[in-house]
Amino acid sequence: MGDSMGGCSTRDVIAAVRAGSEAVTEHRDELVRLDREIGDADHGENMERGFRAAVSQVESAPSETPGAVLKLVATTLISSVGGASGPLYGTAFLRAASAVGDVTELDGTAVAAALQAGMEGVTARGKAVVGDKTMIDALSPAVDAAKSAAGSGHGPSGVLAAAAEAAHTGARNTEELVARKGRASYLGERSAGHVDPGARSTALLLGTFAETTGVRR
Amino acid sequence: MGDSMGGCSTRDVIAAVRAGSEAVTEHRDELVRLDREIGDADHGENMERGFRAAVSQVESAPSETPGAVLKLVATTLISSVGGASGPLYGTAFLRAASAVGDVTELDGTAVAAALQAGMEGVTARGKAVVGDKTMIDALSPAVDAAKSAAGSGHGPSGVLAAAAEAAHTGARNTEELVARKGRASYLGERSAGHVDPGARSTALLLGTFAETTGVRR
Amino acid sequence: MKKIVNEPADVVAESLRGMAAAHPQLLRVRTDPAVVVRADAPVRDRVAVVSGGGSGHEPLHAGFVGKGMLAAAVPGPVFTSPTPDAVQAAIGETEAGAGVLLVVKNYTGDVLNFETAAELAEVDVRTVVVQDDVAVEDSTNTAGRRGVGGTVLLERIVGAAAERGHDLDRCHELAERVGSRVRSMGVALTAPTVPHAGEPSFDLGADEMEIGIGIHGEPGRRRAPLESAEGIVRRLLDPVIEDLPFDEGDEVLLFTNSMGATPLIELYLAHGIAERMLAERGIRVRRRLVGPYVTSLEMQGMSLTLLKLDDELTELWDTPVRTPALSW
């Protein structure tokens, strides 16, 4: 994946949201299937509904800054997803929006800070820690990787690429875990042997964001 | 099938009822299956329940005449079977009981008369005619055969053997018929291709009665 | 066979025991023969409305025993009509000087057994035979139309009339009137499994439905590919409307019934479609009933019933009722 020092504009963020929506639509059945194994078979449906709504909001109301786009995505997810993932992803985007403020371009450090703030938002609401078999298991290593990529001077696409790779590994590693949060926790030991749907969607989104950002540069 | 001119005693009638009960128990699943195809899957269950009850009644209350046994069977069937077959078989036995009066032994003519009276009872209640795909399609040829066997001097076991054979043929021939009475009639043309459960149970009972009477002589 | 049962032969008796335990204020259960009777029966000088039939259609009939509806119900074995002595016992428990009205669904077994009981009864007994199922098109070459969903509406309205003190003549006339104005049709998405049979009553492909079914796991008149809710509702509603026929301007009660395993979320959805289709034809829905009231064990499917109302029927429908399954 190539890297570039170019900042991430409002238009880039919108493109990323659009690509994220296409990705969850494309992977809808996979996410439903994962959630069917250890949950209630709706995660793909929830994510598709939420991101479709987000895209339509973002496209109809012109936002001036990356932060404004992220905030609109946040409130749309909150008011259209429901379930556990709605408030959690919603809070993540909300905190990310606050973290970036009203700058008009995001650099690598800003992207890493946004991810970190997003993760803190999920933790604040959901109280999950690493190892609980949730989206945190993708998000937490992603934040670490993003911070270190930003620290070594990478721009947004490099930061996101690092984050995405870490998130993918983190998601894959949820397979062996016993869930301690969310619906899957009711299964006890039987939750092991399946990838967590929320961790998978986190990795999927980050991968898509990284690709879009990389491609557009 | 051998014949004998010996009369049919009270004890013989009781033995026949007992054998009839064993036969419907043994063929319970077959009768359920036939009724499952074109009815409501209970004919075997109904017949088993009714004849078990009849045997227990007949064995506990000593009857003095064949007619008294037949009457007890009739009332027990009426009060323990329900469905269409309960009142129909019940009426058949009731009319047969009246037909034989209080003689202590039945000869061939008496058996044929009992069968005829029984069939008239079924017709009176159920209004079915030959070809409607009901027990009448077994009973009616059985009565004809019984009368002619009695006419040519056969005793009870010969009369019953002739009746049974005709009933078997009659039952088998119901397969091609379209039902016009009972539950199977709701199926219209789709009722063709299946043997009528009530015709089958009639043939089964007559066959068993013939065998018991033949064997005991 | 996936069922919560002990011995298949004991299902009805054990179920009635649970029912007695569940509703001590509303009813009592007599066993051997099995009869479910209003807690306060016999009710002096009131016509006793008595119904019954094979079990497996719950809440029909025992769930409708109580104030404003049935005086007693006679539950037979699963899908098998009760015997005359059970019907006689119900008559004996409820007759209170004003006679008995027997509500019988038109099946050979039910008709024969109730007929025998009526003949043997020494009190004033009238019978109404419900035959509302338009799926049976040809009544000459069949046992005649089956009694299905319309039975509940008839039991409620005649039960209300009896509660009010109307005499046997009047109750019987009302029963005939409801019978002449009510029509139904049903569809199955899956087959029921009779406990003593242990396997489904018919085999239906994953994408098939059975149209014009009765309530006993008898196969319907024809099989068709599964359709959308719109298609299914239209296939039920059109023949019902055209049969009576129901005309523009008519006021009706619309009863959307689950055959058992079709859940409320689907049933309300279907009900909404039926309301819309009736509105499009100018038929005015004035009362409704939506729920699993005339079922066929765990069969998936539904039926639609239309009753053409008049002022008296509407007014009787609205009077208080207090039974396990219907209460207002």
Place this chain on the structure above:
Amino acid sequence: MKKIVNEPADVVAESLRGMAAAHPQLLRVRTDPAVVVRADAPVRDRVAVVSGGGSGHEPLHAGFVGKGMLAAAVPGPVFTSPTPDAVQAAIGETEAGAGVLLVVKNYTGDVLNFETAAELAEVDVRTVVVQDDVAVEDSTNTAGRRGVGGTVLLERIVGAAAERGHDLDRCHELAERVGSRVRSMGVALTAPTVPHAGEPSFDLGADEMEIGIGIHGEPGRRRAPLESAEGIVRRLLDPVIEDLPFDEGDEVLLFTNSMGATPLIELYLAHGIAERMLAERGIRVRRRLVGPYVTSLEMQGMSLTLLKLDDELTELWDTPVRTPALSW
């Protein structure tokens, strides 16, 4: 997938339309966001008891909207919690000067979404979280016990208190009291099929049952060979009794619930067994509820719920209620 539906995505909206058509006297339905509201809401100076959650559990919750129970219900998509703005809309439609009590089943999604709504509300809002499912044994390493059957009992009793004019403090205290005294456990014989998923939520062998299931098609804690009704009831009742624990001499409400496709004939049978087992332990059943009230689409199975009564709870239970699904 055998369902009476049109587009899977429209199931909830279309079902609510049918519900509105079916019960014009009892409730009205607001769409976008979807909220089901008592016909006479807001009711002045009465605490508004509001509940909600994913759809697919009908009649829970919308079927309990009406006099003596819920002021409003907020139905989410199938098996998915509604969003905060829908909850806010319900609060807005029903708050009438005495505050709002939110009844939330303990699932991460429900808790988070209702919590957000409560934070944003500008009126007096309290929340009770129902967590009565004893199948979740370990609350530290899980999302905590789920809210299941007990929810209905709580909604009824708190709804009765609100109807009577008790203030928010008192209603909240009662809700907590019911919550602390109610326990449930469920079993599945088949899996439900979520419309948008199109296939059963779990695979269960022909002779298997899933014990300790929730109401969302989540698999249970363990799988076991199918047993007789005696065995099934004992497996549900024993852990429920031992958890609180319920003791000899306790007076209880026994709620025998169908998960959807288990028919009444089986449910009453199971209920009778539970009553007998409780009697054997000297636990006195004073009130009962038997029926499909907290369902999981077309899942076969059942749950048992026990509530330890006291005089006040019993008395509130008995007060009049008038909703689509509960009425007396």
